[in-house]
Amino acid sequence: MSTGTTILVADDDRAIRTVLHQALGRQGHTVRSTGAAATLWQWVQEGEGQLVITDVVMPDENGLDLVPRIRKLRPDLRIIVMSAQSTLLTAVRAAERGAFEYLPKPFDLNELVSVVNRALSAPAASITRTAQPVEEGERLPLIGRSPAMQEIYRALARLMATDLTVMVTGESGTGKELVARALHDYGKRRKGPFVALNMAAIPRELIESELFGHERGAFTGAVQRSAGKFEQAAGGTLFLDEIGDMPPEAQTRLLRVLQEGEYTTVGGRTPIKANVRIVAATHRDLRRLIQQGLFREDLFYRLNVVPIRLPPLRERLDDIPELVNHFLRTATVDGLPTKVLSPDAMTRLRQHRWPGNVRELENLVRRLSALYSEEVIGLETIENELADAILAPEADAPSGSVTSTDATLADAVDRHLQAMFAEHGDRLPPDGIYDRVISEVERPLLSLALGATRGNQLRAARLLGLNRNTLRKKIKDLDVPVVRTPQVRRGG
Structure with missing residues (x-):
């Protein structure tokens, strides 16, 4: 029985149109499908449909270019974008142009039906986007098309138009700072500065001064006023790396900033308005640190507004070929010789446990580019490079054992x-x-x-x-x- 809802589907792949027609028809929807963007645009102009599902790459027009035109003509019409170009920039472009949701191909039909139901029941205000436009030709900040990375791309795309505080967790070498930079570079504060502070790299007694700045004479050696990271990052993003290493005194002051929206310099009395987006990151288990009395629970909840977990490389081994090719291209840009890996060499890389994660893989690729004369890197070379590597414990290690997944x-x-x-x-x-x-x-x-x-x-x-x-x-x-x-x- 029809629900009275008409869904417009545009995809140049006949098989996908057929699958969507059948799946959405079983839900009681009326489906009109086409392989051309021009036909979809005509239907929209005629007032057809309550929901649009469109592919990105079509013969006559890019589906992403059609989205803002549809939104301008019919602001309440929900749009779901799907694409085989499963990158962070695709997800971000879909979000900033006004799509309700982005789905990478291949997609799960049950998930698509769930997204359709949410889109049809969502209030109009929920599809408003104010993110800044993404410039064409920008380099991909994150690489990978695995399901785990797709979830991260979709989450980041939703966060670009907000100032919500984000907590990025993951093992060393997974790319936590890349996530912070992506949130900044494609978000509403992209024209402001990006300032990073690694808590583990600063002497504990200097962290408060580094964060909030100090006045002249505030302590021995303070011969002049110094701006802290909060002041340097005004109007932009402040990335607090290794937040688990922040000493208790600084935790208290940071909590007050998050609560009150203002801070004072060390030795100062005049409150300063905090105008930054905060992205924090750690490889440590903050909940365990809370149990040990080493991290404030109230600060944790202030920072952990939106948690994003970066998976270790061993959980997304299918991304290795794309990562390797990206690092090989980057190496040539930096003046290193052009290299390719043989199929069996690439297969061997996917069998490694990668305790150092993406950073370890990048270092290996740059080493291959710099030290070996052959243009095609074979299995023997990879075996030699990995021979002395310290492998991470197997994923099925017994309970209580130490693995790089959950422990340093x-x-x-x-x-x-x-x-x-x-x-x-x-x-x-x-x-x-x-x-x-x-x-x-x-x-x-x-x-x-x-x-x-x-x-x-x-x-x-x-x-x-x-x-x-x-x-x-x-x-x-x-x-x-x-x-x-x-x-x-x-x-x-």
Whole structure:
């Protein structure tokens, strides 16, 4: 039975038109479909339809160019854009031109039906967009067409026209700053400055001054007034990287800024209006830090307005070929020779665990471009490059084991210490806990270094940054097994 709702579908692929016609027809909708943008525009001018679903690439016109014309003529007409050009810029362009939603191809039919239902029931105000236009020819800030990345693109596209605070989480090397820059470069504050501050790189006693600035004479060495990052980022975006390393005093002051919208410099008395969008990022588990009393819970909720989790590379291995080709092209722009990877070499890259994530892959590609003379990089070269890499633990590691997905070394040590204290209940563990923990870390580290250098203690000492005699003493004291490389006898 018809609901009285007519949906206009424009796609040059007959199979997609047929699938949409059948799926939406089963929902009770009347569907009119065409393979030409001109026909769709004619229907819109005639007042047809309550919803438009359009492809981007069509024979006679780009579907994205049609969206603002439709919105101008019929502002209440919802538009869903679908495209095989599944990039962040496609999602952003669809949003800033007024589309209700963007769906990458191939799409899930159930998801499309759900989006259609939301679009038909949404109030008109929900489809208003005020994002700044995206300039043509801009380089892609994020690379990948995997489902995980598509969800991120869609979320970012919705956020471009807002000033909402965003918390980006993910392992080191996943591209958290790229997300922050994308939010700035394609958002409403793109004409303002982008200012970044890494909490882990600043001495704790200087973070407040770095953030809020200081007045002359505020502390020893403050010989003149200095503007902080909030002042430098006025009208733009302030990216607070490694927010989990922010000391408690600075957390309190940042919370007040988020609550009151103003701050004072260190040593100052006059409130200054905070005019920034804040994007925070961390590779640490902030909820665990809250439990340990190291991070303010109220600050967490102020920062975590919109959480975005960046997946590790091992969760989007299908993106590796596109990432590799992008980094190879970037290398040629920087003056390095043109390279390509053989199919089996590319397959081998997709089998690696990538503990260093996209950053590790980028470094490998640049190394391949710079150090190897052959134009086509083969499997043997990749095998040699990955031979000494420290692989991440398998995804099916037993519960409680340390994986790069949910733990850094600091997190692993923390869990170990928590378990150590828990074993003794209300009693403290035996004295000497410091030496015990150090030895537990040192022994496997030395063993790993010796294994990587095949028992060569001189090379292992260099790898560890130790004196050779110091390494020998530690090997003896910690009873570290040394497996030496057997000598090959020459002659008969």
